[in-house]
Amino acid sequence: MQITLYLKGPLKKYGDNNDSLTIELEQDQVAINEIIEQLEIPASSISFIQINGEKSDSGTILMGGEIIVVNPRVAGG
Amino acid sequence: MTYTGTVLRIDLTTGKATKEPLNKDWAREYLGGKGLSIKYLYEELEPGIDPLSTDNKLILMTGPTTGTIVPNSGKLAIAAKSPATGTILDCSIGGHFANELKYAGYDAVIIEGKAKSPVYLFIDDDLVEMRSAADLWGKGAHETEHLIADALGDVITLAIGQAGENLLPMACISSELYRQAGRGGIGAVMGSKNLKAISVWGSGGIEVANIRKVSAALNKIKREDTMTDDNMWAYSDGTPMIVDLSQSTGILPTRNFQEGTFDEYEKINSAAVKSTLKAKKACFACPLACSNYVKKGKTEVEGPEYETLALCGSNCAIGDLEAIIEFNRLCDDYCLDTISAGNVVAFAMELTEKDVHDFGIRFGEIDNFLKMPGLMANREGVGADLAEGVRAMAEKYGGGDYAMQVKGLEIPGYEPRGSWSMGLAYGTADRGACHMRAWPAAVEAFGDIDPYTSEGKAELVIGMQDDNAVKFSAIFCDFWALSTERMAEILNMLLDYEVTAAELTRIGERIYNLARLFNEREGFTKKDDYLPERIFKEKLTTGATEGKVLPREDYDKMLAEYYRLRGWDENGMISDQKKKELNL
Ligand code: SF4
Numbered sequence: 110m111q112i113t114l115y116l117k118g119p120l121k122k123y124g125d126n127n128d129s130l131t132i133e134l135e136q137d138q139v140a141i142n143e144i145i146e147q148l149e150i151p152a153s154s155i156s157f158i159q160i161n162g163e164k165s166d167s168g169t170i171l172m173g174g175e176i177i178v179v180n181p182r183v184a185g186g
Numbered sequence: 187m188t189y190t191g192t193v194l195r196i197d198l199t200t201g202k203a204t205k206e207p208l209n210k211d212w213a214r215e216y217l218g219g220k221g222l223s224i225k226y227l228y229e230e231l232e233p234g235i236d237p238l239s240t241d242n243k244l245i246l247m248t249g250p251t252t253g254t255i256v257p258n259s260g261k262l263a264i265a266a267k268s269p270a271t272g273t274i275l276d277c278s279i280g281g282h283f284a285n286e287l288k289y290a291g292y293d294a295v296i297i298e299g300k301a302k303s304p305v306y307l308f309i310d311d312d313l314v315e316m317r318s319a320a321d322l323w324g325k326g327a328h329e330t331e332h333l334i335a336d337a338l339g340d341v342i343t344l345a346i347g348q349a350g351e352n353l354l355p356m357a358c359i360s361s362e363l364y365r366q367a368g369r370g371g372i373g374a375v376m377g378s379k380n381l382k383a384i385s386v387w388g389s390g391g392i393e394v395a396n397i398r399k400v401s402a403a404l405n406k407i408k409r410e411d412t413m414t415d416d417n418m419w420a421y422s423d424g425t426p427m428i429v430d431l432s433q434s435t436g437i438l439p440t441r442n443f444q445e446g447t448f449d450e451y452e453k454i455n456s457a458a459v460k461s462t463l464k465a466k467k468a469c470f471a472c473p474l475a476c477s478n479y480v481k482k483g484k485t486e487v488e489g490p491e492y493e494t495l496a497l498c499g500s501n502c503a504i505g506d507l508e509a510i511i512e513f514n515r516l517c518d519d520y521c522l523d524t525i526s527a528g529n530v531v532a533f534a535m536e537l538t539e540k541d542v543h544d545f546g547i548r549f550g551e552i553d554n555f556l557k558m559p560g561l562m563a564n565r566e567g568v569g570a571d572l573a574e575g576v577r578a579m580a581e582k583y584g585g586g587d588y589a590m591q592v593k594g595l596e597i598p599g600y601e602p603r604g605s606w607s608m609g610l611a612y613g614t615a616d617r618g619a620c621h622m623r624a625w626p627a628a629v630e631a632f633g634d635i636d637p638y639t640s641e642g643k644a645e646l647v648i649g650m651q652d653d654n655a656v657k658f659s660a661i662f663c664d665f666w667a668l669s670t671e672r673m674a675e676i677l678n679m680l681l682d683y684e685v686t687a688a689e690l691t692r693i694g695e696r697i698y699n700l701a702r703l704f705n706e707r708e709g710f711t712k713k714d715d716y717l718p719e720r721i722f723k724e725k726l727t728t729g730a731t732e733g734k735v736l737p738r739e740d741y742d743k744m745l746a747e748y749y750r751l752r753g754w755d756e757n758g759m760i761s762d763q764k765k766k767e768l769n770l
Contacts, residue, residue: 117419117423117427119422121422132399157431157633157634163434164434178434180417180632181416182628183427183632183667184416184628184666185425185665185667186598186628
């Protein structure tokens with residue numbers, strides 16, 4: 110399966126400074142937090158994750174083809 | 187000790203400037219910035235004064251971090267009684283004015299009275315001059331700053347544009363062209379005093395005990411706690427980053443808060459702003475440099491910030507970034523607060539489309555949209571009505587249910603129906619609808635907390651309000667997500683007494699309560715803590731917030747819990763016990 114990942118703002122560094130990553134996986138399904146762990150993004154650095162445009166739980170199972178956006182924490186407004 | 191210990195008091199009526207000692211007891215209880223300026227105003231202003239009369243005072247207040255190399259310490263508090271709301275008003279402005287004021291030898295400036303004719307002030311260490319502003323009156327803030335720089339050389343200036351001269355309740359104060367003390371009509375207070383600008387230059391410094399040790403410690407903090415994942419969004423993107431967050435969570439105000447998503451959001455989001463980026467800019471002592479200097483087509487600006495993109499973009503259905511940049515530039519020059527300006531234009535668009543009153547402007551009309559800042563600032567044509575703000579427009583023409591304001595201050599860019607804690611934060615903010623007193627959307631709509639429950643929201647909002655009160659008083663920019671423990675650690679390097687995190691939280695609580703007490707004295711009650719009916723009744727129709735309202739019963743519940751946790755009575759009045767506890 111294949112997924113596309115966008116790492117926003119300072120989180121880009123966890124994807125070698127690429128705006129987006131296309132990840133090929135051998136499994137049929139995988140939880141989004143496993144991908145986050147593999148990329149070594151600290152959970153505390155993430156505000157929320159969007160899957161196909163919707164705010165999603167970090168335990169959401171991916172089936173392939175998803176577009177994922179990982180947003181950093183923000184402060185102040 | 188990093189206070190200079192000196193307050194400069196300037197009476198514009200007599201033209202006299204005097205120095206007086208800073209009230210050290212108050213400084214210990216209120217730190218500086220927001221807290222200390224509110225304390226001075228509470229003690230010195232008579233209740234019920236007209237904010238635009240000679241009785242109001244304008245206070246510029248630094249804090250104990252000001253002028254040092256503490257990260258993100260470059261902000262200045264400017265406070266007065268608000269012409270927009272009649273509440274207490276403190277604004278925060280970045281740039282380099284605060285450190286220069288401290289280097290000139292002052293913790294604060296208190297400006298009283300009214301000059302006979304337009305003047306500007308020049309503070310150059312001990313020299314304080316009141317100069318004629320006859321040639322500057324009628325000019326925009328940008329030209330004013332340029333002309334003053336031509337006359338005085340290297341100075342940092344706070345200036346007003348035509349909006350301040352014409353006493354608009356949304357007039358702001360500008361500095362270094364694109365930095366603003368934005369809200370509540372603080373610029374109109376300057377205008378009412380015939381004060382066009384204040385320029386400062388200082389040749390002194392700040393004394394810090396054991397400077398080597400302090401520098402090393404602060405550099406370590408900067409590396410390990412400032413330039414980190416939590417804060418570097420400010421550098422990588424700045425506030426435009428929030429457009430995508432708000433869009434995806436359905437809280438991006440659109441068409442005067444009729445919807446929470448905007449079809450054209452990709453034309454105004456961070457990626458779009460970045461495509462026009464020319465340079466990053468920062469306030470004094472700031473490693474985060476959140477500001478984007480952008481250029482598109484024939485226009486350029488430092489900005490636009492999220493609030494401008496949301497209120498003047500999606501909220502007016504303007505998906506053209508060049509138009510938003512130009513609107514932003516015009517507002518900065520005339521000195522209009524873009525949050526209020528975006529709101530009034532959107533309200534006029536909705537009133538026109540609903541046939542309530544024809545303001546000659548509809549959603550998405552770029553040409554008319556760009557005419558509005560000039561018409562408002564000069565009170566010309568339809569601008570005369572818009573200049574008064576949405577509450578006054580609704581009183582005159584109707585549409586009060588969707589005049590998006592609290593206590594007379596227009597609502598910032600986070601839709602409360604998709605972030606219930608933001609609703610409570612707006613309702614209980616000391617200066618009317620404000621996102622800088624507490625910004626719980628960060629951990630709720632954009633975090634793990636359920637946005638659609640009243641549970642736990644009061645505690646969340648109170649914690650943030652008290653923490654922010656400390657931040658804006660000690661002077662740490664709110665874009666640095668630092669803990670009160672870290673604030674205490676830093677302040678202990680600068681002060682000649684020790685302070686703990688718990689004591690800072692107590693100071694924050696004291697400041698927030700004093701602000702409330704000021705408003706209570708002005709006659710504000712529970713009914714003023716409510717949001718426009720649209721939020722309680724009208725369902726949103728798109729995106730993640732489709733079908734959502736903030737039910738009034740849930741708001742009532744949050745508010746009751748908020749009063750209870752604050753130690754206020756069921757009508758939101760501060761109890762005598764709480765006053766005693768906080769030494770109010
Ligand atoms: S983060 Fe932005 S607003 Fe805050 S001090 Fe730095 S440049 Fe100024």
